Amino acid sequence: MPMHREAFLEHVQERGGYRTREEAERAARVVLALLGAHLVGTVRAELAARLPETYALILLNPLQAAEPLTPERFVRAAAAWFEGATEKTALWDIGAVLSSVAAAAGDGLTREALLQLPPGYDLLFGVGRPT
Template identity: 45%
Template sequence: MTTPTTLTTVPAQPAAARPEPPAPASARTTEHRTWEQLIDAVRESGQYATAKEAERVTRIVLSALGGHVTGEERVALARSLPERAARLVAAQIPVTSPLTAAEFVDYVAARIEGATPATARWDVSSVLGVLPQVTGDDVVDRVLAALPSGYALLFGRPELMPAA
């Protein structure tokens, strides 16, 4: 025999006042991240003063990355990003010869007015460092495997060297 339970009601809060619980890290995919959330994450990561500045840097870095990631890895990356970010990646013509990580940073620096290699590295890392939260680790692992060594640090990961 079961005992009847008493339900107590809590006054409902307006939907806007109720905070939404964060999605678990494993569930943070395109469905849980929007363009605005991506920009907010980049803004926080890079400590940018405005969302506009974070958006400008995000557009430049993702466009540059889109030309350097090719094949199935590029498709997987685009599929795992919010739509606007996916379009930036997919719209780029693939480069014929991939750049080293240092050359990639210099490539981005040339596209940001007043950038130095140090500030461009900050910008690149601020954008690429949030991608694992958005795309998932599996996609980032695939992208890193397709890029020349040295990119892992730009994604906020240690660069592991194979044992000699």
């Protein structure tokens, strides 16, 4: 069952300490567009199925990535999409969104997603690395 849009945005807003829903929405759109380029197959489809439809579509129609980005390059890429962002503020935005994604996905699916990502993404999701 997908998380409702308002519940997801509320989670992102709370985690990110954003003043407005619009700020949470912007962060969710950018981070999910970048994340979608790094996930494939059933993991991406199952993750999308747990998100509100708006965000599922973003995850399923991602920005194209020539290669998987390391966590550091993922943060830099996100910073480039956020107007006036620094790597530090982008890291904050990423953490707010990905921890919300992990909450919607549950532990098992989050672990499966992490197995498709380069080492270090567990910290961006706010969870321990699978063994």
